[in-house]
Amino acid sequence: MSDINIIALGGVRESGKNLYIVEVNESIFVLDAGLKYPENEQLGVDVVIPNLDYLLENKDRVQGIFLTHGHADAIGTLPYLVSQLNSPVFGSPLTIELAKLMVKKNDDAKKFSNFHVVDAETEIEFDDAIVSFFKTTHSIAESMGIVVKTDEGSIVYTGDFKFDQAAKPYYKTDFARLTEIGNDGVLALLSDSANALSNTQIASEAEVASEIADVVEGWDGRIIVAAVASNLERIQQVFNAAVKNNRRVVLTGFDAENIVRTAIRLKKLDLADERLLVKAKDIEKYADDELIILETGRMGEPLNGLRKMAIGRHRTIAIKDGDLVYIATTPTTSKEAVVARVENLIYKAGGVVKVITQNLHVSGHANARDLQLMLNLLRPRYLFPIQGEYRHLSAHARLAFEVGMLPEAVYIVKRGDIMHYDAKEGFLHQGAVPAGDVMIDGNAIGDVGNIVLRDRKVLSEDGIFIVVITVSRKQKKIIASARVNTRGFVYVKKSRDILRESADIVNQTVENYLAQDDFDWGELKGEVRDAVSKFLFDQTKRRPAILPVVMEVR
16 A cells, blocks of 8 residues: 655645645655745745745655646746756656746756656656656646556646637647546546636637737737737737738747747747747837737736836837737736736826736636536546635635535645545645745845845835944943934935934933943844834834944944
């Protein structure tokens, strides 16, 4: 009998950051290695990755990292993982090429080369399990699900998926293979839940293509399309619409340039006309009605790029009268307020906004009925809803009950939970491993925590108040009286009285402290901070970050 554990280091009770561990005896199989983009309160943070301590502590047991597709929520953590762990990485040809691009951008990981291309026909036999793959439909070509076959049955991970009967080659789901996996016996299913709350029929990509073609055909001026760089299906639809309407496409994002060139080389994107793509510096050579500008933004986030275009801070493009801005992506609910603000800025700049979701329900994730179809095809004994916030996981669980699964066979786990398989009892919770968020800010990994975020929040809301004073500890007197400075707290010219009184309070507080026998730098700064904080709150009802600088003359 195999000893089996399932652990989610990310991707449960949150959107993105997918990283799941299947342990079979002494072997560890890593399913995806994704990141997520920061929430609004995570000020200054670039991306968020899972805590990797457990994998790094057990790196000799890791048999491989298996990738389902090439989006950041599946491959974004890879550079931080392979920089410290030389386990082989497996994925489809396109997924591996995009993973290589991701890894090359990281100085610590760019020498990693242990990549292996697989497809839906591949079976990899390890000592404790056999790993195989199956084709799925998503918004990027060559998406695959993963099967870890054990003595107790298969553990199946769907990755991000949906069902689209009109999907093109490289995007088609292999229904026969899903039926075969189900007939072979599925112990546990780890299934995408991101769209579990929706019963609305998802528009087929054929319908989306028709919608985009109509929008392009119906506009006489310049068109700016906002899309995610790695959504190759959407980019292909934009290319097709451009060719049909005799337009040229300008790629504005560095990520888009790399991803598109890679997809073209692998024949996953078809230009139809080699003259289709033009460089941003050549925009002036074309009339407005001959251009489509494809904005993907840094790291695949196009909204910030649109904002910069609207306020004139984009490096190449400024929105002007007569521009149509077509948002061809489905923003998450956490971005709705951002979308509204960006739309307002675009209209102020003279543009017009159209969003693809105004006419179509577009998603790369299975809706409620598709999730139930996946359950009926695979017939798992146990279900782990993953990839979604708690409300999505709970909705997925209710869908499983509707198709006959018992409540005790469905597990909504927390990050880090160790779920151990027992032949009689099913999966039992047996402790947890470290699984918090690790925030990446620039080149720094993990040095931004709750205290730093709290300070950034204070600075963003109430500003900073700096106090500088020079003392002689030996003579027990002030050598240079307190000077104060502030940023983001009050308008200095209209608040001179507050600043002057603050300086007087600092001088008095320091004099009183120096008169004592004991002396401690930390204690002195603390008393200055407390006295100034109380005074400023009494006067303004604000609490800026107070930074006392006490210098000593020897």
